Amino acid sequence: MAKRSAPEVNAGSMADIAFLLLIFFLVTTTIETDAGLNRKLPPIEDQPEDPPPLKKKNIFQVLINQNNDILVEDEPMEIGNIRQAAIDFIDNGGQDCDYCQGKGDPASSDNPIKAVVSLQHVRETEYATYIAVQNELVAAYNTLRNREAQRLFGENFTTMEANFNDGGYEGNKESLEEKITQIREMYPLKLSEAEPKERE
Incomplete structure (x- = not known):
């Protein structure tokens, strides 16, 4: 009995098919991108050599320690109360602020233009806590x-x-x-994020 030869498979179009599949997957695949913090650096301006001194009463200090405890002006505070405390400080209306609605506390900021919010943490602070506190401080400015x-x-x-x-x-x-x-200009976002401190 005579041997039959096996028919050859035409593989000429295989390269075309593979190329089309490659293009399909490249076009339809979505690449996840990390959403960062929306921050813009201020434009570079000629600054005087000696910046004007800041009065301590115009600085609102927020510290987060390694246990994620929050100290606002050296007093313990819960995250939920930070926004209102920051609003009271920024909108105090101590001097030259006819649109402020604060109490005019002489121990607090002079006005929103001079008020600076300082946020500092230690290296062991949890990232989620730091971001939550930062969000509350930014929300205070957005509220005002x-x-x-x-x-x-x-x-x-x-x-x-x-x-x-x-x-x-x-x-x-x-x-x-x-x-x-x-x-x-009425409520400039002056949020100073200081270098992390070592463990306290």
Whole structure:
């Protein structure tokens, strides 16, 4: 009986198929990116050699130790109370602030422009605690900015910023930018994040 030869498989198009699959997976795959903190560095400006001294009463100190205990102005405090404490400090209205609604405590900040919030931690502080405290401090500024934007312009400051950054916004962007700048000048975000300390 005669041997039959096995038919050859035409593999000429295999390379094309592999190439198309490769392109398909490259196009359809999503790559996870870490969402970082939304922070912009201030523009470089010519600074005087000796910066003006800060009065201690204009500094709101927040410290986090290795046990994730929070000290605000050397007093223990829970995370849930930090926002209001920061608002009371920033919006104190001690001097030259006709829009402040604080009590005018002489031991607290002079006004929002001079107020500085200082956040410091030790190296063993948990990251989640540090971020939670930082979020509360930023939220204090956002609360004050929203309040003033609502009072002056009848709009929420957060919404104004979102509209300004939205490419499809059809309103007057120049006018919106002026409003945002005005609110930021009233309540400048002065959050100083100091170098971590060694364990206490």
